[in-house]
Amino acid sequence: MTHWKTQFNYKWLGAYCLPDGKDIILTIKEMKREEVVGTSGKKELLLVAYFHEAVKPMVVNKTNCKALEKLFKTPIIEDWSGKQMQVGASRVDAFGDKVDALRVRPFLPKVGEDVRPTIETGSAVWNSSIDYLKSGNDLNAIMRKYKLTKEQIKTLQQYEVK
Incomplete structure (x- = not known):
């Protein structure tokens, strides 16, 4: 959103x-x-x-x-x-x-803790990610920002412009 x-x-x-x-x-x-x-x-x-x-x-x-x-x-x-x-x-x-x-926050961040948010398949962020890839952008940029499952990565790779 x-x-x-x-x-x-x-x-x-x-x-x-x-x-x-x-x-x-x-x-x-x-x-x-x-x-x-x-x-x-x-x-x-x-x-x-x-x-x-x-x-x-x-x-x-x-x-x-x-x-x-x-x-x-x-x-x-x-x-x-x-x-x-x-x-x-x-x-x-x-x-x-x-x-x-x-x-x-009143605590030190845990070193190595992955605090990237997840993307729910089918959500607005998911659909925006697909559009982002279709316009020639790189999946690595999405992976730096969001935590993805192996299945999600495999699906998103299909939308990358090669």
Whole structure:
């Protein structure tokens, strides 16, 4: 399913960026303060995390900073570089409403754990994957993003343009 926010060019990582709403594991490249323009046009200096993975940078609020401090056992943001965290969405009260917000999970990701979401055969994501392959794209790109069964891989290989 397609989140409406994916139809706009937002600069920052948001809950809408999570594949099928599933947690992702990110490796911090660097943390730095920079000017962020809010939706109201207000400019603020905020902490932003940049990652080694090909994702948008993430504005890191106080709640997530506290989680990172506990997770990495240090309040020093320079010491967070190179460390991995698991990020997911949580429903929170903000801006006078309930919204989905990115939250750093309070545990270290398990090394080698495959956190890619699965695809249900026949689902919208499955059909999009078939269309993706039919337009000349590579099955490996889908396999990097989703966990597939051997049967699903065999079926999808039939749609690859050779």
